[in-house]
Amino acid sequence: GYSEEDVVGKTHNMLRHPSVPDSFYQQMWETISVGKTWHGNIKNITKKGDVIWVKVHIVPDYNEKAEMIGFISFREDVTDKKHIEEIATKDEMSGLYNRRFYKEIIKKEINRAKRANSNITYMMIDIDVFKQYNDTYGHQEGDNVIKQVSNAIQKSLMRGSDYAFRMGGEEFLVLIFNEDTANSKKLAERIRSNIEALKIPHIENRASEYVTISIGIVVANPQTNSINEADLYKQSDEALYCAKQQGRNRVAVYKYDV
Secondary structure (H helix, E strand, O other), X not given: OOOHHHHXXXXXXXXXXXXXXXXXXXXXXXXXXXXXXXEEEEEEXXXXXXXXXXXXXXXXXXXXXXXXXXXXXXXXXXXXXXXXXXXXXEOOOOOOEOHHHHHHHHHHHHHHHHHHOOOEEEEEEEEOOHHHHHXXXXXXXXXXXHHHHHHHHHHHOOOOOOEEEEEEOOEEEEEEEOOOHHHHHHHHHHXXXXXXXXXXXXXXXXXXXXXXXXXXXXXXXXXXOOOOHHHHHHHHHHHHHHHHHOOOOOEEEOOOOO
């Protein structure tokens, strides 16, 4: 949508979508600045403000003295392809990733944490007494709550590498890579607080006059803790149960035996 006068002499930053983290471009620059080729998909923004996805190859450009003088970028519009992928991986009601995509990504994330000898945070989230909400206000209002809670969860995440899933019904899951327990709990508390701050009335909720959530967290290093997907699910479910037993509208962290 840009004219030649709009773009010539400008940096690619004018096309950058605000949701793309700095770390993405840092990794790109670290690759091309040493003369390597970079390729991947980039989320950009058009002149009208619409999202456009481009498949990009960036190669170094050399002069006759074999000195690197710049870069050449080849770009292909793959917006339609990305849209089809989103339909397959996103939950239609919430806009979050679906269980199918979770099954694709979880083992990859655990293996990535093993290779990096880093933590993975597995955060199970449940809307408190949601059945009673549906019984009191109706299923249409219940669907609206699912959408608002999903939006609040997504907005609470800080990095492009954080994943949020709707696992079904009123159950959600967040995956975070390479964070310690303190920061993971701080994020969980922010999610919990942001959802209560929506101030959606719920007269059957003893934990608050509004819709609230409970969260169970596991923070583990797959190398040192020797955990797999089933372990993470079970342990986060145990932590979630503790949060509910303690009165709901709270965060509980799974404790490993020392």
